[in-house]
Amino acid sequence: MGSADSKLNFRKAVIQLTTKTQPVEATDDAFWDQFWADTATSVQDVFALVPAAEIRAVREESPSNLATLCYKAVEKLVQGAESGCHSEKEKQIVLNCSRLLTRVLPYIFEDPDWRGFFWSTVPGAGRGGQGEDDDENARPLAESLLLAIADLLFCPDFTVQSHRRSTVDSAEDVHSLDSCEYIWEAGVGFAHSPQPNYIHDVNRMELLKLLLTCFSEAMYLPPAPDSGSTNPWVQFFCSTENRHALPLFTSLLNTVCAYDPVGYGIPYNHLLFSDYREPLVEEAAQVLIVTLDHDSATSASPTVDGTTTGTAMDDTDPPGPENLFVNYLSRIHREEDFQFILKGIARLLSNPLLQTYLPNSTKKIQFHQELLVLFWKLCDFNKKFLFFVLKSSDVLDILVPTLYFLNDARADQSRVGLMHIGVFILLLLSGERNFGVRLNKPYSVRVPMDIPVFTGTHADLLIVVFHKIITSGHQRLQPLFDCLLTIVVNVSPYLKSLSMVAANKLLHLLEAFSTTWFLFSAAQNHHLVFFLLEAFNNIIQYQFDGNSNLVYAIIRKRSVFHQLANLPTDPPAIHKALQRRRRTAEPLSRTGSQEGASMEGSRPAAPAEPGTLKTSLVATPGIDKLTEKSQVSEDGTLRSLEPTSQKSSADGSPTAEEPGQAWREQRRLSSVSASGQWSPTSEWVLSWKSKLPLQTIMRLLQVLVPQVEKICIDKGLTDESEILRFLQHGTLVGLLPVPHPILIRKYQANSGTAMWFRTYMWGVIYLRNVDPPVWYDTDVKLFEIQRV
Numbered sequence: 001m002g003s004a005d006s007k008l009n010f011r012k013a014v015i016q017l018t019t020k021t022q023p024v025e026a027t028d029d030a031f032w033d034q035f036w037a038d039t040a041t042s043v044q045d046v047f048a049l050v051p052a053a054e055i056r057a058v059r060e061e062s063p064s065n066l067a068t069l070c071y072k073a074v075e076k077l078v079q080g081a082e083s084g085c086h087s088e089k090e091k092q093i094v095l096n097c098s099r100l101l102t103r104v105l106p107y108i109f110e111d112p113d114w115r116g117f118f119w120s121t122v123p124g125a126g127r128g129g130q131g132e133d134d135d136e137n138a139r140p141l142a143e144s145l146l147l148a149i150a151d152l153l154f155c156p157d158f159t160v161q162s163h164r165r166s167t168v169d170s171a172e173d174v175h176s177l178d179s180c181e182y183i184w185e186a187g188v189g190f191a192h193s194p195q196p197n198y199i200h201d202v203n204r205m206e207l208l209k210l211l212l213t214c215f216s217e218a219m220y221l222p223p224a225p226d227s228g229s230t231n232p233w234v235q236f237f238c239s240t241e242n243r244h245a246l247p248l249f250t251s252l253l254n255t256v257c258a259y260d261p262v263g264y265g266i267p268y269n270h271l272l273f274s275d276y277r278e279p280l281v282e283e284a285a286q287v288l289i290v291t292l293d294h295d296s297a298t299s300a301s302p303t304v305d306g307t308t309t310g311t312a313m314d315d316t317d318p319p320g321p322e323n324l325f326v327n328y329l330s331r332i333h334r335e336e337d338f339q340f341i342l343k344g345i346a347r348l349l350s351n352p353l354l355q356t357y358l359p360n361s362t363k364k365i366q367f368h369q370e371l372l373v374l375f376w377k378l379c380d381f382n383k384k385f386l387f388f389v390l391k392s393s394d395v396l397d398i399l400v401p402t403l404y405f406l407n408d409a410r411a412d413q414s415r416v417g418l419m420h421i422g423v424f425i426l427l428l429l430s431g432e433r434n435f436g437v438r439l440n441k442p443y444s445v446r447v448p449m450d451i452p453v454f455t456g457t458h459a460d461l462l463i464v465v466f467h468k469i470i471t472s473g474h475q476r477l478q479p480l481f482d483c484l485l486t487i488v489v490n491v492s493p494y495l496k497s498l499s500m501v502a503a504n505k506l507l508h509l510l511e512a513f514s515t516t517w518f519l520f521s522a523a524q525n526h527h528l529v530f531f532l533l534e535a536f537n538n539i540i541q542y543q544f545d546g547n548s549n550l551v552y553a554i555i556r557k558r559s560v561f562h563q564l565a566n567l568p569t570d571p572p573a574i575h576k577a578l579q580r581r582r583r584t585a586e587p588l589s590r591t592g593s594q595e596g597a598s599m600e601g602s603r604p605a606a607p608a609e610p611g612t613l614k615t616s617l618v619a620t621p622g623i624d625k626l627t628e629k630s631q632v633s634e635d636g637t638l639r640s641l642e643p644t645s646q647k648s649s650a651d652g653s654p655t656a657e658e659p660g661q662a663w664r665e666q667r668r669l670s671s672v673s674a675s676g677q678w679s680p681t682s683e684w685v686l687s688w689k690s691k692l693p694l695q696t697i698m699r700l701l702q703v704l705v706p707q708v709e710k711i712c713i714d715k716g717l718t719d720e721s722e723i724l725r726f727l728q729h730g731t732l733v734g735l736l737p738v739p740h741p742i743l744i745r746k747y748q749a750n751s752g753t754a755m756w757f758r759t760y761m762w763g764v765i766y767l768r769n770v771d772p773p774v775w776y777d778t779d780v781k782l783f784e785i786q787r788v
Helices: 003-019 029-035 043-049 052-061 063-083 088-109 132-137 141-152 198-220 232-237 245-258 277-291 324-331 335-349 351-357 368-381 383-391 393-409 413-430 433-438 458-472 475-494 500-513 516-520 526-542 548-556 558-565 571-583 663-669 682-689 695-715 720-729 751-768
Strands: 613-615 627-632 638-640 743-747 785-787
Touching: 003 029, 003 043, 003 052, 029 063, 029 088, 043 088, 052 063, 052 088, 063 088, 063 141, 088 198, 141 198, 141 232, 198 232, 198 277, 198 751, 232 277, 245 277, 245 324, 245 335, 277 324, 277 368, 277 751, 324 368, 335 351, 335 368, 335 383, 335 393, 351 393, 368 383, 368 393, 368 413, 368 751, 383 393, 383 413, 383 433, 393 413, 393 433, 393 458, 413 433, 413 475, 413 613, 413 743, 413 751, 433 475, 458 475, 458 500, 475 526, 475 743, 500 516, 500 526, 500 548, 500 558, 516 571, 526 548, 526 695, 548 558, 548 695, 548 720, 558 695, 571 682, 613 751, 695 720
Parallel strands: none
Antiparallel strands: 613 785, 627 638, 627 743
């Protein structure tokens, strides 16, 4: 039968379904078979031939017919899984049912009355099939569907290579088949890389799309503050009920991490062959991050039967969470597995950067957001992986692409989520001393980026990009400033030598943040000044020797520090400062930041095209909720400073959040006008001005400024190099206050970020699945779809 015919027949069946007001019996195979038996319709056809309005009409007007359609389609998938899909006809039926369910499920989820439908049992659909007495052990439809998908993903000659020589094998083999021998790709816990097979990849992709659609019920529930709501589909699929959990987890992870879009090392290869692997890799990455959506902050760890795990998993740890995917991920421990995962993710994240060297030489992948979420989950759930990442300079292969994405997306309203995940990853890494140490490696890779040219280390790159985000990003990035500067503070004690460009950028930020109108215009703005001063203090106290550029920049901008020390606190001065603000439109002045030319070959960061779709995000917790303070002891170990012990540091200078703790105090001190407008008072300014940690810098200026001035007068100098040479050899030993203990603010898991990740991840998946548009124009509740 030709394709046009089969489309016509399929469309006829759909019309019949929408026009029948009477329920059609489930036993009327002649009617139901029209939907899957004789047709060869692509998933795009199914979406075109089953319009949204008609699905909703059947749902409202003849609900029993929609219920039967779903039940019959699931039944066909279960039969296909049982029989092992030997004939072409059976394979076609499975694919057709899979496409139909992918089309219909979102309309079941959008209606609260239907939500329980898949979790109810269907009479007479017990495990044994026909008999009435099977009802007690009947499975809910959702469970039957999920188990059938899992079985079908390891179906020889359909989704995996058959290991058998002869084709006359009985269906029994499906039940005895050990799917661990059929893992899709070599990598973690599996050494054999099967022959690539286009047909198998396409079939896997269709089934994974259906699986993702099953999981997407989460999109139709509004963001819950407790976020304890586990997704029942994911919960069941990742439980011990699914005998393929381990091989499927491994298949997904290995498929993603082994993928090389370069076309096996031959440039321009992708122009000759269409890459059928990429859509599968993308789908695998999306399914993987959804199965790993697990709130590590609130979850208890029930016991899990450890017998199923292979040697790739660490059995020495206490049993992990019930979600086996999270469990397996947290127990990977072999060095070579970590190396494989890290190299794979770094290779894929760097792919868009390669584009800039040899345009069009490699296929440009689009799923970097899913990869960043996956990397985040790995670091968050597997601390051994996090330490492995930081053990060598390989971490820089994650850092550079992350900074590239942050810089590239900074002006684009539709990519706020990408900005957040990138910053969160760097915040997580910056809580570990090794990250700061690694940043001292010279930066020689010249990825064209729209930033000033500099010669220096990866620390310089990080500071220059952060400065660019803060001074030329869009307004909605302001909540990230705290995070960006926390990262700078966390790494500051380990930075051996900042370049002049980076030193000037940090001082420009201090200058911008310490203008009176900025300090007085919002309750939290002064925190940014505290963070910068803390970073300067760390560098002066712990890395003075190599940082003559920063010391010179501080001396040149000494007026900024004197102004801070003499900040006006009287009401008329506060009023005047705020008046000045009303005249300044720019959030931060660009002036005084010698920009310099951008790197060759770079394009300016562009705003979103008008009309670009974006999804809304929930607010992220404040920096005090996101992080927990730890003090670095003499031996380098970290001691957590619980909220109870938030004392001032040794030299009496408070930490950046101490003013933040005084939040309730501040509410008392600052007046809130009838309109709810916050306005600063003298008491409020005094409450934090007295805590500005200026002692170390003031002492430095007191000692060095007269010496530098003397050199200038003696030698008639206007030349920087002579002064820098003097500062390089100078010392402040014994002249500075006693060094304060180093404070690190480590990311801590909390349900606020878990909820943020959930909305961000589903928003990405919603927007990226356009062909077919699985969720478009359905009534999602987890986020809003907005146009830029």
